[in-house]
Amino acid sequence: MTTTRAARRRRASRRVRARRTLVATVAVALIAGAVTAFALTRGPAAVDETTAASGTPTSSPTPTPTPTPTPLTAAERLLATTSDPNACAVSFAGDGIALDPELQTRGVRYAALPLPRAEGRVFAGWYPTVADAQALTLSARVNGADLVSCTGREQVLHAGWTTPEANAAEDAGIPILMYHQFTQKPEGEDGWLRGNYAYIGDFDAQMAHIQESGFYLPTWDELSAFIDGRLFLPKHSVIITDDDADSSWLELAAPIVDARHLLTTSFVITSSRTEPTPNGFVLQRSHTHDMHRAGANGKGRMVNDDADTIAADLEQSAQILGAKEVVAYPFGHYNDTTKEGVRRAGFELGRTIEPGYVRIGTDKLALPVIRVNYGMTVDDLKAEIG
Structure with missing residues (x-):
């Protein structure tokens, strides 16, 4: 008799523990679901402690993209090869001109300026501006008798052209x-x-x-x-x-x-x-x-x-x-x-x-x-x- 009552008490105790475990499991599941639903409504951004404390919602800072370096020009690459403070990168421009820049020295006469050729035309010298090149301004024409003058260690010379007929005339x-x-x-x-x-x-x-x-x-x-x-x-x-x-x-x-x-x-x-x-x-x-x-x-x-x-x-x-x-x-x-x-x-x-x-x-x-x-x-x- 005593043994039977003890057995019934043990079975009852197990049923109570089982009910408590079930209740706890359900509670945990409900809490997890609520958290998930809250996260879905708020989006992926986390709320930092300052926001939580102040109650003011803020957005996470957007990462600043790394800027792409601007490629160096041909003249800048040429200047990068020398430490001479008087170095001047002289570039050449004009119709039909495809010449690499040259290093010259500021305050020294121009050395070996190119003399380009073009079919049906006669080269008429280098000039500091497009207008001078078009007008063939004699006082502005630059050659190896002149001293190199630069602005910011660079200079562009423009090609002047004339015709064989004008050259002969x-x-x-x-x-x-x-x-x-x-x-x-x-x-x-x-x-x-x-x-x-x-x-x-x-x-x-x-x-x-x-x-x-x-x-x-x-x-x-x-x-x-x-x-x-x-x-x-x-x-x-x-x-x-x-x-x-x-x-x-x-x-x-x-x-x-x-x-x-x-x-x-x-x-x-x-x-x-x-x-x-x-x-x-x-x-x-x-x-x-x-x-x-x-x-x-x-x-x-x-x-x-x-x-x-x-x-x-x-x-x-x-x-x-x-x-x-x-x-x-x-x-x-x-x-x-x-x-x-x-x-x-x-x-x-x-x-x-x-x-x-x-x-x-x-x-x-x-x-x-x-x-x-x-x-x-x-x-x-x-x-x-x-």
Whole structure:
């Protein structure tokens, strides 16, 4: 009897525990459902503690996207290759122009500006603005006679073009002035070389005329392209040269062209002088290495030696000067053998002492000159070059 009652109590206790477990399970399920329903009505954003505390709903901050870097321009990439504060990336623009930018140096003359070609057109130079390029504004035209000027380490040059007909109609004859020695004596020097010595006062007045009249000063590569008929040069152009690199040139005349920013070429006999250029406006080019002396027949070695000997001499001269481009024939002596030696050495131009002007089609290895003698005034020069 006692055992039976105890068994009934145990069964009853189990039923109570079972009912409690069932109630707890149902409660948990109801709570979970309510939470889920609340989350669905509020959206995925969580409510932070501040919002819960204040009772003011807020949205979660939207992540800021990482900006895509702006690609560098060709000029900017070029500038990134140098730490030179005076470096200037010069870009080229214009109809038919597809040229990479070049590094130039601010305050130094432009080096090796390109001379583009186009079928049926003639290149007419580089200009700082589109308007100048269209008008071919002579005073604005930029070449290797000018100092590099930049804004923000960059500059854009615009191409000017003209027609072959307009180029021919210009009928430009380019004078190459040939000076030798200089004197401070207004009355000149005595001796058989008297005519070679220009009075320095006359030289300064002549350079002032060229500067103030706005003459265009072509580079030698421009002169070569002009001869080929693929570059327009205005009539108002002149090339200034000095033969021998005499001490009077270095001491008296070179400072004048430097002060006036006039591009000049000094033809150097490199067996006699190997000093660097006296200033940034003087190009040093070859007057041969050791051929400025008489050969077997009393004339210069350039018409006595064979083409290979001439070429070897010019190669030696070019190594010292760091440039080929143009040679001035000693004493003005040259012949076909001379020309062949010049070609073998890789020179493109040869300057004589024959009078005349360089025109389209002129023999590149027989360039004529305007000789400047003692006693020539600025008015005499104007008569020769305008």
